[in-house]
Amino acid sequence: MKQRKRNGDASARPPDIDELINQIFLSEYRSLELFAYSKLRDHHMAEVVVQEAFTLALEKHEKFMNSSDPVKWLYESVRYISLHAFRDRQYLLMHIVPLDEYSEAKLGCDDSYSLIPKEIMDSPEMKLLWEFYIAGYTAKELSSKYGIEVAACKMRILRARKKLVEKLKTYR
DSSP states (O other): OOOOOOOSSGGGSOHHHHHHHHHHHHHHHHHHHHHHHHHHSOHHHHHHHHHHHHHHHHHTHHHHHHSSOHHHHHHHHHHHHHHHHHHHHHHHHHHSOOHHHHHHHHHOOOTTOOSSOHHHHOSHHHHHHHHHHTSOOOHHHHHHHHTOOHHHHHHHHHHHHHHHHHHHHHOO
């Protein structure tokens, strides 16, 4: 077998790696996803972790192919990626101030006072808008949180902003 240049595409991998990954994907994907879910307790994150493990297997195809058991290699990868995802999520949860505490601590208002009337803010779109602009989440983080594509998340934020402007024009 000739050595190929590594340029980040499928031509840099031996052809048998794609076939092996495809076979393992078809036979083990659901089991790997359940394994990741057992670590994370989040279906969306479990799916992302398994996809990252398969991506890692393609990127490190030499190690993957030279391992004594490629399926075990994937399970170990899922375990480590899950561990890191869990730690990242725990870190964020410990360092993000809940919205009700945020409004009181940062904006100097209590529960009876709100900068924007409750009847305007009581919708899922406005919550997304609040999390993006006030709480400081990125569109990527929000898309992961709500299980939607990043582009869809950005579009929802844009639409929510337009709705808010219209509601504030007519509110009095």
